[in-house]
């Protein structure tokens with residue numbers, strides 16, 4: 001944690017969730033009590049098909065809605081894609097960009113991620129820019145240089161702490177049950193903080209929230225949240241159940 005930064009927990013539902021998930025979302029709201037609302041910001045990123053329904057049901061729950069990806073353009077002939085303008089119109093206030101699953105499955109380069117972050121900014125959405133090394137890169141001792149390169153390539157210099165969040169998600173930790181040691185997370189987050197200060201300036205870089213993601217569970221969240229420069233978490237599988245997600249966020253109470 002960083003004492004002066006308000007923490008944030010983001011749930012990424014990925015390609016999970018049908019209309020029935022609205023019941024689960026109601027449980028998220030019911031468990032988000034006054035103490036939790038005072039302590040931490042919560043964002044749920046459902047699949048795009050549920051964005052509008054969750055956004056309609058969100059008022060009063062103290063939970064913001066985010067999207068999982070956006071196109072770099074605001075409109076046009078791009079069949080199947082969704083623009084940041086559309087996501088904002090559907091009720092999103094944030095969007096994940098450059099998630100490793102997008103970088104791997106859709107060949108998204110740092111330049112594309114940067115253009116998407118700019119589209120988010122243009123349309124008033126907080127861009128949650130994701131970075132992270134693969135297992136091979138970690139084993140080759142390249143973690144910090146890979147993260148630095150991703151940040152340099154993906155983060156627009158004009159962004160501020162208000163419209164930017166960084167998600168550090170080691171690719172090998174996503175959905176595997178494996179997590180880096182607290183010491184490893186501390187080293188990477190300190191390096192992200194230093195690089196951010198270079199890219200967007202000392203003050204904005206010092207205030208930007210840096211989240212850890214990758215196999216976060218109720219059983220390991222407390223230890224991860226205590227790491228310096230971990231200003232919250234990006235939760236995949238464990239965000240599908242209100243009980244698990246609220247337990248994780250609840251460590252901030």
Ligand code: 13P
Nearest residue numbers: 012174175214215236237
């Ligand atoms: P898991 O928590 O399921 O490992 O997923 C992490 C993630 O990719 C969140 O964006």
